[in-house]
Amino acid sequence: MGKEKKQVEVGKIADFPEGKCTIVEIDGKEVGIARLKNGEYRAVRNHCPHKGAPVCKGFISGTMVPGAVGELVYDRDGEILVCPWHGYEFDLDTGAVIYQESSEKLLMYPVEVRNGEVVVTV
Amino acid sequence: MDMPEKPQTSRDATLKVIDCDVHPYVKDGIKSVFPYMPEAWKQRFIRKNAHVSSHARPLKYEHPNGNVNRVDARPPCGGVSGSDPHFLVKDLLEQNKIQHAVLNCLQTGSLCSTLSGTDESVVLCSAFNDFLVDQWLTVDNRLKFAMSVPSQDPQASAAEIRRLGKHPQIVAVSLPLLNILMGNRYWWPIYAAAQEMDLPILVHVTGPDSIFYGPPISAGGIPDSYVERYVTLCQAGESSVNSLVFSGVFEKFPRMKVIFVEYGFLWLLPLLWRMDRTWRQLRHEVPWVKKSPVEYVHAHIRFSTQPLDEPREPKDLDKLIELMGYDQLCFSTDYPHWDNDMPGQSLRGLPKAEREKIFWDNAYSTFRMR
Numbered sequence: 422m423g424k425e426k427k428q429v430e431v432g433k434i435a436d437f438p439e440g441k442c443t444i445v446e447i448d449g450k451e452v453g454i455a456r457l458k459n460g461e462y463r464a465v466r467n468h469c470p471h472k473g474a475p476v477c478k479g480f481i482s483g484t485m486v487p488g489a490v491g492e493l494v495y496d497r498d499g500e501i502l503v504c505p506w507h508g509y510e511f512d513l514d515t516g517a518v519i520y521q522e523s524s525e526k527l528l529m530y531p532v533e534v535r536n537g538e539v540v541v542t543v
Numbered sequence: 544m545d546m547p548e549k550p551q552t553s554r555d556a557t558l559k560v561i562d563c564d565v566h567p568y569v570k571d572g573i574k575s576v577f578p579y580m581p582e583a584w585k586q587r588f589i590r591k592n593a594h595v596s597s598h599a600r601p602l603k604y605e606h607p608n609g610n611v612n613r614v615d616a617r618p619p620c621g622g623v624s625g626s627d628p629h630f631l632v633k634d635l636l637e638q639n640k641i642q643h644a645v646l647n648c649l650q651t652g653s654l655c656s657t658l659s660g661t662d663e664s665v666v667l668c669s670a671f672n673d674f675l676v677d678q679w680l681t682v683d684n685r686l687k688f689a690m691s692v693p694s695q696d697p698q699a700s701a702a703e704i705r706r707l708g709k710h711p712q713i714v715a716v717s718l719p720l721l722n723i724l725m726g727n728r729y730w731w732p733i734y735a736a737a738q739e740m741d742l743p744i745l746v747h748v749t750g751p752d753s754i755f756y757g758p759p760i761s762a763g764g765i766p767d768s769y770v771e772r773y774v775t776l777c778q779a780g781e782s783s784v785n786s787l788v789f790s791g792v793f794e795k796f797p798r799m800k801v802i803f804v805e806y807g808f809l810w811l812l813p814l815l816w817r818m819d820r821t822w823r824q825l826r827h828e829v830p831w832v833k834k835s836p837v838e839y840v841h842a843h844i845r846f847s848t849q850p851l852d853e854p855r856e857p858k859d860l861d862k863l864i865e866l867m868g869y870d871q872l873c874f875s876t877d878y879p880h881w882d883n884d885m886p887g888q889s890l891r892g893l894p895k896a897e898r899e900k901i902f903w904d905n906a907y908s909t910f911r912m913r
Contacts, residue, residue, distance in 0.1 A: 472888045478615035505615045506881055508608050 430538045437462070437539060440499055442477040447543055452530065453477025454539060455513060458499040463513045464541045465502065466528035474506035476527065484510055487520055502527070556640070558898060560886050561906035563847045564747065564804045564875035565635065565644040567679055568612075568625040569671060572650060576670035579677075584666045604754055604769050606881065616879035624879035628682040635878045636685055639886055642903075643685050644878075645745075645910060647717050647804070648675060651691040652749035656719035657757040664693040665703075672707055680712045687910065689717035689745045697729060701736035708740035714910035715745040715802065720752075722759050725783040725801075726790025734796045741911050743800035743845075746783065748776050780806030780846075781814055788818065788839045791831040800909055801844050805877060808846040809860075812867050815840060841868070845909050847875035848901065849884040861892045869897040873906040 431445040431454060442453035444467055451467035453476070469476035483498035501519065502511045510519050516527035531542040569575050574594035577585045588594055616634060618627035625631060636644060651671040655664045672690050680686055690713050692700035704716055716737045723729050725746070737744050753761040753772050759779035766772040780803045793799060818836035826832060832839075854860050864872065874890075877883045890898060906912075 473885065474613075475615050480614075503608060505613050506883065508881065 426542050428540050428542050431464075431541050432539055433537055434534060434539065440481050442479070442481060442502060444475075444477050447541060450543075451475070451477070452541060452543075453502075454532065454541070455481060455502070457513065462532045462534065462539060464530040464532040465513075465516070466530070468528065469504045469506065469509065470525035470527065471504065471507060471509050474504050476502065476504045476509075476511070479503045479505040481513070482510075484519060555895065555898075558640075558886070559903045560639070560641045560643075560874060561903055561910070561912075562635070562641045562644045562876045562878070562886075563745075563802065563873045563906055563910075564849060564877045565631070565646050566625050566878070566880065567628065567631070567646045567648050567675060568623045569648065569650055569674060570622050570626040573667065576667070576674045579670035579673040580666050584663075588663075600750070601754060603767065604772055607769055608881070611880055613879045613881055613883065628679045628686065631878070632683045632685070635876065636683075639876075641685075641876075641886065643687050643912070645687045645689055645714060645906075646675065646679065647689045647745065647747055648691060649747070649750055652717060652719040652747065653751055655691055655693045655695065656721060656749045657751040657755050661693070661695040664695050665699045668693040669703060669706075672703070676707070676710060676712075680710070684712065687712050687714040687912075689713075689715040691717045691719065692733060694719045694721055694733070697732040701732040704733070704736040704740055704742065708736070708742055711913055713742070714912060715743045716740075717745045717747065719749045720746055720759050720779065720783070721757060724786035724790075726786035726788075726792050728790075731792075731795065734792065734799055738796045738799045741798075743802055743909050743911070745802050745804055746780075746806075747804040748779075748806075752776060752779065776805075777807040777810060781810050784811070784814060784840060784844060785818060787844070788836045789822075789829050789832060791829070793839045793843045794831050794833065799843060802847065802873060802909055803844065804847040804875060805849060806846065807850070807852065808848070808867070808872060809852055809863055811840075811846065811871070812863065841870065845871055845873050845905060847873050848889065849875040849877045850882045851884050851889060857892055861890075864890075864893065864897075869893075869900045870905060872901045873909060874902045 429447050437443050437454050437456045439456045442455045444451050444453050453465045453467050455463040465477055467475050467477040480503050481499055482501050482503055483495050484501045486494040486496045488494045500513050502513055511527050512519050516529045518525055533540055573588055612624035616624040618630040651668055654667050659667055668691050680688055690707055692703050694700055752758040761775035762778050766775055815837050822836050
């Protein structure tokens with residue numbers, strides 16, 4: 422039988438600046454709250470699936486799209502979380518590592534804004 | 544997006560750990576070690592602005608994410624990752640249940656191998672060593688130290704080992720390599736002093752490798768990016784193992800031990816096969832090599848584990864280590880660098896007794912632990 426879910430208010434909109442992953446604590450676990458450019462939020466467990474790093478202490482960025490030799494194409498600005506240890510790039514939409522086959526995914530929780538409060542379902 | 548919780552990675556709580564590769568950072572660099580050098584040298588460094596020099600790498604070798612250090616390992620009081628011994632003890636040793644950490648200062652290493660002149664390196668090396676003995680080793684007895692030597696001057700290096708090498712927390716001699724293979728007689732005064740003090744020689748990339756003339760350079764040419772350079776840095780380890788054995792260093796210095804740190808180790812098995820075959824065929828060219836190269840390497844040389852390679856099938860790594868044998872590897876984190884490995888996530892597929900060898904026994908019998 423699965424554990425019953427609960428909703429936790431983690432702060433007000435102003436507590437979470439755009440483009441940053443701000444760490445809050447929920448039931449003793451660290452969760453990073455990221456406000457994306459489009460106004461959406463993501464809630465990410467602060468634990469890199471690769472080697473356990475505090476992934477939310479990395480930075481949010483775009484990424485270089487695989488392309489022609491010698492050419493750079495920068496895309497998805499503000500949608501990628503980069504781990505501070507081994508540099509793995511995670512898609513903040515899906516939690517998946519981008520541009521490589523991997524079963525390792527970020528643990529993400531549903532998050533929404535309700536009456537100016539950011540609410541995470543854990 | 545809602546997925547079940549994965550359990551936190553963990554490890555056997557009884558596993559004792561010696562971390563063979565930890566990098567202290569001397570905040571303010573040369574300026575911090577002014578009190579540990581003669582006044583005339585201090586005035587020389589001030590006049591040439593050495594104390595504000597950044598010692599930056601060329602642009603093409605800067606880390607693609609802007610920092611070789613983990614940003615999450617910065618001390619709360621500010622400063623560069625690895626610059627506060629109190630925080631390092633808490634963040635690395637206590638957090639990861641590590642019993643001993645072997646400190647190896649790469650600022651000293653890069654100044655000695657490349658970035659300073661010979662006479663400057665002799666003064667700076669002693670000053671950095673004394674600073675770390677005075678300001679770091681006194682903080683916690685679990686901190687051990689691989690003292691550096693000014694490798695551009697082998698006689699001065701030997702003198703430095705004899706000056707400082709008796710300190711009970713000094714467990715190894717960190718030798719900043721030059722583009723001279725390790726078997727060359729240039730190095731022998733250093734080996735003599737290290738053996739006399741019962742200290743192993745520890746070698747580690749010092750930073751300017753494959754960038755400047757002076758330290759070892761990657762085979763075949765100069766790499767074009769951080770990624771390319773990073774992958775080739777192990778080559779100097781392979782060349783050095785070969786050189787140490789065939790030049791007869793371990794016959795000349797029968798109690799000498801060497802630990803290769805951060806050069807990788809998966810290349811060792813094919814190298815040993817090739818060295819052994821060639822020795823059996825042509826040993827008469829080097830008759831001082833009295834037994835198989837495999838025996839010398841097993842008796843005298845160890846390798847640190849980080850950065851662990853990550854085959855898509857993790858069991859492949861376990862299998863290769865089984866083929867190598869479990870007596871030659873010593874666990875290392877490389878804290879606070881970006882590519883560090885922590886004990887809880889490392890080599891978890893190996894049997895318990897073999898993990899104990901790699902995390903404790905092999906290092907304990909290699910370093911001068913008292």
